[in-house]
Amino acid sequence: xxxxxxxxxxxxxxxxxxxxxxxxxxxxxxxxxxxxxxxxxxxxxxxxxxxxxxxxxxxxxxxxxxxxxxxxxxxxxxxxxxxxxxxxxxxxxxxxxxxxxxxxxxxxxxxxxxxxxxxxxxxxxxxxxxxxxxxxxxxxxxxxxxxxxxxxxxxxxxxxxxxxxxxxxxxxxxxxxxxxxxxxxxxxxxxxxxxxxxxxxxxxxxxxxxxxxxxxxxxxxxxxxxxxxxxxxxxxxxxxxxxxxxxxxxxxxxxxxxxx
Amino acid sequence: xxxxxxxxxxxxxxxxxxxxxxxxxxxxxxxxxxxxxxxxxxxxxxxxxxxxxxxxxxxxxxxxxxxxxxxxxxxxxxxxxxxxxxxxxxxxxxxxxxxxxxxxxxxxxxxxxxxxxxxxxxxxxxxxxxxxxxxxxxxxxxxxxxxxxxxxxxxxxxxxxxxxxxxxxxxxxxxxxxxxxxxxxxxxxxxxxxxxxxxxxxxxxxx
Numbered sequence: 469x470x471x472x473x474x475x476x477x478x479x480x481x482x483x484x485x486x487x488x489x490x491x492x493x494x495x496x497x498x499x500x501x502x503x504x505x506x507x508x509x510x511x512x513x514x515x516x517x518x519x520x521x522x523x524x525x526x527x528x529x530x531x532x533x534x535x536x537x538x539x540x541x542x543x544x545x546x547x548x549x550x551x552x553x554x555x556x557x558x559x560x561x562x563x564x565x566x567x568x569x570x571x572x573x574x575x576x577x578x579x580x581x582x583x584x585x586x587x588x589x590x591x592x593x594x595x596x597x598x599x600x601x602x603x604x605x606x607x608x609x610x611x612x613x614x615x616x617x618x619x620x621x622x623x624x625x626x627x628x629x630x631x632x633x634x635x636x637x638x639x640x641x642x643x644x645x646x647x648x649x650x651x652x653x654x655x656x657x658x659x660x661x662x663x664x665x666x667x668x669x670x671x672x673x674x675x676x677x678x679x680x681x682x683x684x685x686x687x688x689x690x691x692x693x694x695x696x697x698x699x700x701x702x703x704x705x706x707x708x709x710x711x712x713x714x715x716x717x718x719x720x721x722x723x724x725x726x727x728x
Numbered sequence: 729x730x731x732x733x734x735x736x737x738x739x740x741x742x743x744x745x746x747x748x749x750x751x752x753x754x755x756x757x758x759x760x761x762x763x764x765x766x767x768x769x770x771x772x773x774x775x776x777x778x779x780x781x782x783x784x785x786x787x788x789x790x791x792x793x794x795x796x797x798x799x800x801x802x803x804x805x806x807x808x809x810x811x812x813x814x815x816x817x818x819x820x821x822x823x824x825x826x827x828x829x830x831x832x833x834x835x836x837x838x839x840x841x842x843x844x845x846x847x848x849x850x851x852x853x854x855x856x857x858x859x860x861x862x863x864x865x866x867x868x869x870x871x872x873x874x875x876x877x878x879x880x881x882x883x884x885x886x887x888x889x890x891x892x893x894x895x896x897x898x899x900x901x902x903x904x905x906x907x908x909x910x911x912x913x914x915x916x917x918x919x920x921x922x923x924x925x926x927x928x929x930x931x932x933x934x935x
Contacts, residue, residue: 525849527898670860689890690883693852694860708842710850724788 486553488515489540489644495548495719497704498536510532510704511548516683518649521676523692524685526701532685535701539683540573540652541565547617552650571593574643574651576712577673578658580635582627582642586635588614589623592642598644613641616672618714637671651675653684657691669694731763731771736780736796736804743784745791746772758858758875760882775800822889826896838897845893850888855879 495512498505509531516522520592524532527644537543539550541557550557552572560568575581582591582721597603617637627635636656643651653672657665665688673694676682684695692698731753738744738752746873750768772794775781780800796804822844829837859879867873 527894596815670863673860687894689849690856690887692849693856693883693887695853698849698853700845708846710846710853 490516491551493549496546498546507704510611516681518679521682521695522696530701531704549631574648576643576653576656578655580639587624588638636668649680651682733807739796743793743795756874757878783935840898841893850889855883
């Protein structure tokens with residue numbers, strides 16, 4: 469596995485650096501054919517770098533979820549490529565794909581998807597154990613991840629003994645445990661109240677600042693605003709995207725406008 | 729109006745001179761609405777004229793100090809107790825722009841909406857960054873707490889605008905679809921029947 473052996477150092481400033489963790493090249497997904505043909509995605513190009521959190525917004529049916537499932541290798545593109553950590557995932561067999569999904573990509577879903585029969589620490593440790601890491605080491609990593617999020621006290625709780633916000637933070641920890649540097653999040657704040665949703669976003673933001681790459685689908689502008697870049701999809705194409713600027717330049721710009 | 733009451737609120741904590749009031753106003757609101765010294769002194773002289781404050785000696789450095797009067801305190805209390813009026817909203821340029829863009833020749837209203845959405849989201853990203861910085865440490869004093877509330881207000885206002893823009897876009901799409909599926913009969917008068925029809929016409933003849 470030479471590709472993942474030497475990850476470049478995370479960029480501390482949160483600015484994109486190094487080579488992209490995720491690259492979508494002319495990605496197209498078409499469902500059906502003939503008259504019933506539906507273009508879910510039309511030739512999407514998108515690169516996500518270490519340290520970067522990208523939010524994907526768009527009306528329903530614009531292709532947001534399709535983009536995420538293709539990026540995670542959960543569905544196959546009609547044409548175009550998905551490249552994760554320099555590897556074209558289409559070139560991997562089913563086994564290689566499963567390994568890549570386990571080692572390189574973490575998922576966060578709206579409904580958390582923790583395994584109910586496992587504690588918080590066990591949920592986080594599980595993907596590492598599946599990777600062949602010893603149970604002890606995996607548990608140690610899991611506890612460290614929880615400590616970093618100040619969630620040590622729930623390490624031995626089962627999902628039904630945690631709040632929604634705690635479950636989602638555990639899910640984020642699980643998504644990024646080990647060497648995994650790509651987290652794909654589908655409406656991660658969907659079922660949470662606004663303050664808890666905000667805490668989840670702050671955590672995702674922090675993990676990206678530490679060097680992970682994140683792609684998040686959301687329809688909430690307030691959560692999208694935590695991203696470095698907001699990509700707007702419409703009818704399967706990227707119509708526009710924003711970058712955030714330095715926060716300091718903002719207030720003067722804002723006041724200039726307010727003064728007019 | 730708000731400067732007037734803002735200054736009264738600051739003076740309730742004790743006599744102050746003009747430029748100190750300006751500094752304190754700005755640190756409360758994070759320089760979101762900067763004041764110039766001229767505005768401060770104009771407001772102070774009006775407050776003095778109205779009996780809300782009095783000039784009261786000077787400090788060691790020779791600054792003239794102002795102090796709140798009993799009338800000023802009453803005025804301030806009334807201000808805090810009375811809701812800000814939202815029933816006569818100020819003119820909103822964006823609402824006017826979209827109203828004018830409906831059916832305007834040569835204007836793609838979806839593009840107007842998207843370019844505004846881009847701008848609004850970008851502003852939200854920047855405000856959110858400021859907020860994250862403010863939250864990195866627990867706010868230590870009332871100025872920091874006040875500033876956090878102000879920056880969050882900017883975020884919520886921008887969010888409301890972004891949501892409204894999303895709504896406008898889907899509303900226009902729905903209206904256009906409804907108009908397009910209407911029976912093609914009744915030409916003439918029906919063609920002037922309103923925004924939906926105008927929009928459907930525009931969509932079909934898109935440049």
